Amino acid sequence: MAGVSLMLVRVVAVACVLAVGAVAQLSPTFYDGSCPSLQSIVRSGMTSAVQKEPRMGASILRLFFHDCFVNGCDASVLLDDSSTLTGEKNAAPNANSLRGYEVIDAIKSRVEAACPGTVSCADILALAARDGVNLLSGPTWAVPLGRRDARTASQAAANSNLPSPTSNAATLVSTFASKGLDSRDLVALSGAHTIGAARCASFRSRVYNDTNINAGFAARRRQICPAQGSDGNLAPLDALSSVKFDNGYFRNVVSQFGLLHSDQELFGAGGGVDSITAQYARNSGAFARDFVTAMIKMGNISPLTGSNGEVRANCRKPN
Numbered sequence: 482m483a484g485v486s487l488m489l490v491r492v493v494a495v496a497c498v499l500a501v502g503a504v505a506q507l508s509p510t511f512y513d514g515s516c517p518s519l520q521s522i523v524r525s526g527m528t529s530a531v532q533k534e535p536r537m538g539a540s541i542l543r544l545f546f547h548d549c550f551v552n553g554c555d556a557s558v559l560l561d562d563s564s565t566l567t568g569e570k571n572a573a574p575n576a577n578s579l580r581g582y583e584v585i586d587a588i589k590s591r592v593e594a595a596c597p598g599t600v601s602c603a604d605i606l607a608l609a610a611r612d613g614v615n616l617l618s619g620p621t622w623a624v625p626l627g628r629r630d631a632r633t634a635s636q637a638a639a640n641s642n643l644p645s646p647t648s649n650a651a652t653l654v655s656t657f658a659s660k661g662l663d664s665r666d667l668v669a670l671s672g673a674h675t676i677g678a679a680r681c682a683s684f685r686s687r688v689y690n691d692t693n694i695n696a697g698f699a700a701r702r703r704q705i706c707p708a709q710g711s712d713g714n715l716a717p718l719d720a721l722s723s724v725k726f727d728n729g730y731f732r733n734v735v736s737q738f739g740l741l742h743s744d745q746e747l748f749g750a751g752g753g754v755d756s757i758t759a760q761y762a763r764n765s766g767a768f769a770r771d772f773v774t775a776m777i778k779m780g781n782i783s784p785l786t787g788s789n790g791e792v793r794a795n796c797r798k799p800n
């Protein structure tokens with residue numbers, strides 16, 4: 482009797498997991514019938530944005546990360562503040578820092594012209610992030626699609642769910658674990674810092690106070706980042722090649738050239754991830770493969786699918 486009911490519990494549990502999985506299933510061919518020109522529109526929008534400013538590939542990639550970690554990949558990060566909605570753009574990790582919103586707007590209006598009311602802002606962002614990486618010489622992959630857009634945002638969740646540059650390795654591991662991402666995913670996704678830049682405000686304490694930093698590197702960064710003020714001065718996250726998506730980030734980190742405190746936590750800080758960081762520093766192919774796997778996993782965080790959410794007409798406001 483106990484055995485039978487235990488089995489019944491198992492059958493029901495498996496059925497529930499399958500049901501949830503079926504609802505949440507994204508597919509790379511989702512818009513093949515309804516918007517065949519989607520991928521080429523996104524690609525051409527990203528091509529001109531990156532031609533104008535290579536850093537934009539990085540900025541859009543980060544936008545996607547900050548979307549997915551806050552209540553899932555639902556384009557909540559793109560919503561503007563209004564009288565009825567407090568968005569995520571002014572949350573601490575995002576304010577004066579996240580950028581690229583106009584690039585997504587421009588792509589969205591071309592997609593709306595071609596396929597009105599069909600493609601979510603969340604999916605456009607997922608494709609644009611992939612293209613940004615690839616246009617800066619990174620890998621490419623088929624992006625699972627079929628996400629829908631949130632009608633709301635959460636500034637509180639943006640403040641609490643996004644990792645801080647002062648985090649230690651244990652906190653980074655647990656923040657990613659809470660999103661279903663393991664240590665390999667954490668290290669691979671951190672390799673996104675092979676492109677783009679950080680503000681002085683994000684690396685000041687590292688270059689003045691950390692001891693696990695190359696001394697000459699710290700001195701050079703202090704020259705762009707005074708002890709007080711000039712918070713917005715920029716430095717490349719990868720001192721070797723910040724407009725090329727390669728494994729330079731990991732080669733920096735194993736030599737104590739990590740720009741953020743959180744970057745350097747991935748090697749030599751007792752976080753238990755040193756061997757993964759060292760592997761990516763040696764083997765750019767392993768990094769590229771694991772980055773793709775982890776990007777797809779990150780893109781699968783709690784999507785709205787089916788009839789949940791909506792397809793926004795304007796990425797900045799609910800319909």
Ligand code: HEM
Pocket residue numbers: 536538539540541542543546577578579580644645646647648653670671673674676677678679680681682683718741743
């Ligand atoms: C592991 C935890 C992470 C922390 C603590 C972190 C923190 C930061 C910080 C503080 C900046 C600089 C922001 C500024 O100063 O304005 C930054 C930039 C950036 N982050 Fe992360 N990040 C993390 C993971 C990720 C992930 C998973 C991705 C994407 C997959 C990502 C992509 C980027 C990119 C591309 C930039 C440069 C953006 C630009 O130049 O506009 N980061 N990150």
Ligand SMILES: *[C@@H]1O[C@H](CO)[C@@H](O)[C@H](O)[C@H]1NC(C)=O
Pocket residue numbers: 685686687689690708
């Ligand atoms: C460095 O650490 C000291 C002592 O904790 C602190 O007072 C100071 O503000 C820190 N400097 C920076 C730039 O973070």
